[in-house]
Amino acid sequence: xxxxxxxxxxxxxxxxVSAETLDLPDGAAMVAMMLDILRTRGGVWTEALxxxxxxxxxxxxxxxEMTMPLEEGDEVAIFPPVTGG
Amino acid sequence: xxxxxxxxDFDLTTEVNAIRVNQPKVGAVVSFVGLVRDxxxxxxxxxxxxxxxxxxxxxxxxxxxxxxQERWQIIDAxxxxxxxxxxxCDQIVLVAVASMHRHDAFAACEFIMDYLKTxxxxxxxxxxxxxxxxxxxxxxxxxxxxxxxxxxxx
Numbered sequence: 001x002x003x004x005x006x007x008x009x010x011x012x013x014x015x016x017v018s019a020e021t022l023d024l025p026d027g028a029a030m031v032a033m034m035l036d037i038l039r040t041r042g043g044v045w046t047e048a049l050x051x052x053x054x055x056x057x058x059x060x061x062x063x064x065e066m067t068m069p070l071e072e073g074d075e076v077a078i079f080p081p082v083t084g085g
Numbered sequence: 086x087x088x089x090x091x092x093x094d095f096d097l098t099t100e101v102n103a104i105r106v107n108q109p110k111v112g113a114v115v116s117f118v119g120l121v122r123d124x125x126x127x128x129x130x131x132x133x134x135x136x137x138x139x140x141x142x143x144x145x146x147x148x149x150x151x152x153x154q155e156r157w158q159i160i161d162a163x164x165x166x167x168x169x170x171x172x173x174c175d176q177i178v179l180v181a182v183a184s185m186h187r188h189d190a191f192a193a194c195e196f197i198m199d200y201l202k203t204x205x206x207x208x209x210x211x212x213x214x215x216x217x218x219x220x221x222x223x224x225x226x227x228x229x230x231x232x233x234x235x236x237x238x239x
Binding site for chain 2: 013061
């Protein structure tokens with residue numbers, strides 16, 4: 001199952017990537033499991049996406065909880081707490 | 086309702102006129118303009134970069150205005166948020182709310198700003214004499230937003 005992942009601001013710079021397509025195995029169709037898969041890349045991925053860390057996840061442009069299910073073609077964005085205004 | 090994310094500057098008078106002219110029910114307009122300061126935490130700022138998540142930004146701003154409309158009587162509202170490179174003294178954000186009475190306009194304008202600062206996907210990067218760094222989210226902004234989730238007293 002393919003999802004499109006976007007990274008913004010400080011996270012984008014730390015991870016060195018702004019967008020990628022991620023092939024999730026069957027049974028990993030939830031935000032928390034997607035993050036687990038990204039963390040297995042080690043190094044900065046494990047650090048920047050540490051559980052309880054200060055980042056937010058949006059699924060299809062809506063802020064999402066860790067338990068949010070994911071579907072084929074979803075757009076998932078991972079970003080730091082917002083600082084506009 | 087006007088929601089705009091743009092690199093261009095805006096004019097307060099033009100935007101206020103747009104939500105009040107020929108609207109005889111409008112008795113109050115409250116507007117807020119946010120500006121780039123030249124210092125933050127003792128750093129001298131030379132310029133500021135604003136990044137956003139285009140697909141989500143206008144949608145989230147619209148949801149914030151709809152949430153305000155559910156709480157107060159709003160006749161019209163405008164949010165303009167600038168992105169890209171800005172300098173000290175530049176305007177960053179405008180929120181303007183038109184309503185029949187001042188209470189709704191004051192409260193809704195503050196509510197929209199508090200939610201914008203904690204929900205809308207914008208990120209500031211400050212360029213200072215010590216180099217560039219991303220601005221950290223402030224707990225005071227989080228607290229400002231959370232007070233709206235408590236029961237209101239009228």
